[in-house]
Amino acid sequence: MIADIGYGLNSLAYLVLLLLLLTVRKSGLAKYLLMLATMATLAWSLSMLSVLRGPMTLNWLLTADAGKQLVWLLFIASCLRDDFTDIWQVLKQPVTGFILLPPLVTLIAPAILPVDPSLRYLANTILALEALILLEVMFRQTGGNQWAFKPLVLYLGATQLFEFVTYANATMVDQIEVGYIAARGFIYLLLMPLLIVAIRRIKHWGVDIFISRDVVLHSSLLLVAGAYLFVMAMIGYVINYLGGSWGATVQIILIALSLVLLATLVLSNAFRTKIKVFITKHFFANQYDYRVEWVKLTKALSSPSSDPATVYQHALEGVLNAIGYDTGRLVKVINGKWEQVATVNAPALSPGEQQTLTALAPYCEQTSWLIDIEEFQNKPFTYNGLTLDRQLIEDCAFQLALPFFRDEKVWGFALLKAVDREDVSLNWEVRDYLTAVTDQVATFVYHHEAARAVAENAQFAAFNRMSAFVLHDLKNVLAQIDLILANADKHKHNPEFIEDTFETLHHTKARMDKMLRQLTEKKVDEARRDEAHLLSKLIQHVIDNRCQSYKPVPVLQSQEESAVVVDPEKLSNVMYHLISNAQQATSDNGRVEVVLYVDAINKRQLVLIEDDGCGMDQEFINHRLFTPFDTTKGNAGMGIGAYDAKNYMESIGGNLSVQSEPGKGSCFTLTFPLT
Numbered sequence: 001m002i003a004d005i006g007y008g009l010n011s012l013a014y015l016v017l018l019l020l021l022l023t024v025r026k027s028g029l030a031k032y033l034l035m036l037a038t039m040a041t042l043a044w045s046l047s048m049l050s051v052l053r054g055p056m057t058l059n060w061l062l063t064a065d066a067g068k069q070l071v072w073l074l075f076i077a078s079c080l081r082d083d084f085t086d087i088w089q090v091l092k093q094p095v096t097g098f099i100l101l102p103p104l105v106t107l108i109a110p111a112i113l114p115v116d117p118s119l120r121y122l123a124n125t126i127l128a129l130e131a132l133i134l135l136e137v138m139f140r141q142t143g144g145n146q147w148a149f150k151p152l153v154l155y156l157g158a159t160q161l162f163e164f165v166t167y168a169n170a171t172m173v174d175q176i177e178v179g180y181i182a183a184r185g186f187i188y189l190l191l192m193p194l195l196i197v198a199i200r201r202i203k204h205w206g207v208d209i210f211i212s213r214d215v216v217l218h219s220s221l222l223l224v225a226g227a228y229l230f231v232m233a234m235i236g237y238v239i240n241y242l243g244g245s246w247g248a249t250v251q252i253i254l255i256a257l258s259l260v261l262l263a264t265l266v267l268s269n270a271f272r273t274k275i276k277v278f279i280t281k282h283f284f285a286n287q288y289d290y291r292v293e294w295v296k297l298t299k300a301l302s303s304p305s306s307d308p309a310t311v312y313q314h315a316l317e318g319v320l321n322a323i324g325y326d327t328g329r330l331v332k333v334i335n336g337k338w339e340q341v342a343t344v345n346a347p348a349l350s351p352g353e354q355q356t357l358t359a360l361a362p363y364c365e366q367t368s369w370l371i372d373i374e375e376f377q378n379k380p381f382t383y384n385g386l387t388l389d390r391q392l393i394e395d396c397a398f399q400l401a402l403p404f405f406r407d408e409k410v411w412g413f414a415l416l417k418a419v420d421r422e423d424v425s426l427n428w429e430v431r432d433y434l435t436a437v438t439d440q441v442a443t444f445v446y447h448h449e450a451a452r453a454v455a456e457n458a459q460f461a462a463f464n465r466m467s468a469f470v471l472h473d474l475k476n477v478l479a480q481i482d483l484i485l486a487n488a489d490k491h492k493h494n495p496e497f498i499e500d501t502f503e504t505l506h507h508t509k510a511r512m513d514k515m516l517r518q519l520t521e522k523k524v525d526e527a528r529r530d531e532a533h534l535l536s537k538l539i540q541h542v543i544d545n546r547c548q549s550y551k552p553v554p555v556l557q558s559q560e561e562s563a564v565v566v567d568p569e570k571l572s573n574v575m576y577h578l579i580s581n582a583q584q585a586t587s588d589n590g591r592v593e594v595v596l597y598v599d600a601i602n603k604r605q606l607v608l609i610e611d612d613g614c615g616m617d618q619e620f621i622n623h624r625l626f627t628p629f630d631t632t633k634g635n636a637g638m639g640i641g642a643y644d645a646k647n648y649m650e651s652i653g654g655n656l657s658v659q660s661e662p663g664k665g666s667c668f669t670l671t672f673p674l675t
Helices: 002-023 029-047 058-079 087-091 094-112 117-140 143-173 178-201 213-243 248-267 269-283 290-300 308-323 351-367 373-378 390-394 428-486 495-521 535-546 568-584 618-625 641-651
Strands: 327-334 337-344 400-406 409-417 531-533 555-558 564-566 592-599 604-611 655-661 665-673
Touching: 002 029, 002 178, 029 058, 029 087, 029 178, 058 087, 058 094, 058 117, 058 143, 094 117, 117 143, 143 178, 290 308, 290 428, 308 327, 308 337, 308 409, 308 428, 337 351, 351 390, 351 400, 351 409, 373 390, 400 428, 409 428, 531 535, 531 568, 535 555, 535 564, 535 568, 535 592, 535 604, 564 568, 564 665, 568 592, 568 604, 568 641, 568 665, 618 655, 641 655, 641 665
Parallel strands: 555 592
Antiparallel strands: 327 337, 327 409, 400 409, 531 564, 592 604, 604 665, 655 665
């Protein structure tokens, strides 16, 4: 009776697994061999039921065990390499023949020749030992995938070790211990979850069994209900034992309570949810050790650097380490566009992903929810009110989208994905944990951004103070020069005075004029006078009046243009700086061109400043070109022009980008939104 219960439950479990495998749409060798092994184990378990085929004979027991071992050894042989695509590739390997020869001999030999049972015990012992050896070989050669294969090795290793002990003992005493045979059904049943975990973990098998949490919850609640009914039965037994028989009143009360509780557990969604959260909170250990995780996050965010790229990178790594993921991106919204500011083992943001994030941002602002793309695909009703393009989200290279909020608006997202580990599910604990993590990381990022803004303002304030002192000194010098010129008549007959004074005046005045011009052009104007203008007129005025004294002389080509809203004086300073930089980077016989055209599709006015000068490398563009007060001109420049140009373009809703290559020139592209 006990053996039949164990084998019966085991048969039911493997039947459910077989049905789940049949629902998997992906085809492949792993799926078919898993189905074959599952069917073999199901048939083996059914054959052990005495209620189906009567008392078991020794010959049938040994034959059934050898048949089951044959199928599982074939499955292990297919796992020794991950490039098998069909069964024939597995069978034609010489090593497969050596693996399958012992179980085939064990099966066929007793049908042809009389074989002593002790030899058959020994043969089955050898089969179990062979499986254990192959499992060790398979586990050692999995390399970085040992985490994924570990549950499979534990499942097969435990079952094969039990088979080995069973038949090794039978070989020694020349008799099979009935207790071992009776326990096998329960052993296989208890170890089966390891096989399911292995199927979920080993990605290249292509088998993805999905069991919803609702099914697990209902199963758990039905188990609780069954336990309750069992308690009711025990109470009835006690009453019967003490009182001789149940009273009608007691029977009615207990049956009514049982039915009400069962109906409540099955029908009440709110009640089930409360029970689930209560049990998880109070009877299970937390998924994360928050003290350890918080210390680890604090260390990850302890960055002494104020460089934005480093700050963003540390912020992303802090979020990744918080849940053990290995791939991610940090994206930030700038003027309505998503810009990737940090990445770890992830590709660039695709147009489809940008559209998905644009759709996610309003939903996250309303709900403050963390988004699991895979959960949305499987259970979209969880995210009530969220609508996403199915085709776009299938192409998304991330699983989790964690929003960062600033002033109740989405500042950006951390886009995370697991490659070499199991995906994290967003249950109540993980959501609370990641919300706290993103809040902490967001505070870290905002602090550095604010500190950087304060530092830049302080630099500009220092620059303004410096400008005031320099201008004061320049005026004094010019006053002295004017005085010398005024007294020149008195000493104009002194050749040495004339030669010395006018040579000094010539060089000094030229230098002072240049410094004054540079300082004036870098002066920050607080008020702007924005008006609609045609850019060609403004740019031509800059070329004619401010750039003619340098070579090569810029050439303006206006292919197509439309009026844009700008501050004429500010734009003139921006254009002069970029054009003069192009002239300085280009030889006298080189080329500097300014090209205007309209991007009608995106409703933008584009201005391209192209030269064939010395160019810049990507490292300089990324880290120095737009950094204020970082200049390659020594004392001749303050390093503010490119920074000021980029800030101005972004302040009017436009953009400034650059493409350059050392030795081949540069192209600055200014994008203006059309009115």
